[in-house]
Amino acid sequence: MPELPSISHVALSVTDLGASLPWYQRLFDVEPAMTLSDGPFERKVFALAGGQLFGLTAHDTARSGDRFDVVAPGLDHVGFACADRAAVAAWQTHLDQIGVPHSGIVEADYGWALSFTDPDGNALEFFALAS
Numbered sequence: 001m002p003e004l005p006s007i008s009h010v011a012l013s014v015t016d017l018g019a020s021l022p023w024y025q026r027l028f029d030v031e032p033a034m035t036l037s038d039g040p041f042e043r044k045v046f047a048l049a050g051g052q053l054f055g056l057t058a059h060d061t062a063r064s065g066d067r068f069d070v071v072a073p074g075l076d077h078v079g080f081a082c083a084d085r086a087a088v089a090a091w092q093t094h095l096d097q098i099g100v101p102h103s104g105i106v107e108a109d110y111g112w113a114l115s116f117t118d119p120d121g122n123a124l125e126f127f128a129l130a131s
Helices: 017-028 085-097
Strands: 009-013 034-039 041-047 053-059 078-081 105-108 111-117 123-129
Touching: 009 041, 017 041, 017 053, 085 105, 085 111, 085 123
Parallel strands: 009 053, 078 123
Antiparallel strands: 034 041, 041 053, 105 111, 111 123
16 A cells, blocks of 8 residues: 555635635635636635645535535534644634634643634634644
8 A cells, every 4th residue: 555645735615705715814814825717616725834735615606505514424624733732722812813703722631622613614623632
């Protein structure tokens, strides 16, 4: 079996790129690195730490009113790796500063999680594994 590669990118479908784009720009504090429109969609892609790419896709055939549902088959959430609890706490402060509601830091035996959602209800999390 070949060596399993790391994840290079995640792309989330959004209902309104015009609403989601500034929300993610505030979250990441960066402008998109590229725009793709080589299909029946428009995608804005953010270049994140470690060479990872994070895309927002507005499909031409999207159905209005559809929202993300964490219990439906498919994506459960996107988790961003943090070094430790202090790094998760720094993201909590950032979310507070930009007005994003969140769960507060939830501690478990295996680590610390800070959960929140984007304008479409896509579930996101900052997470640090306990050492």
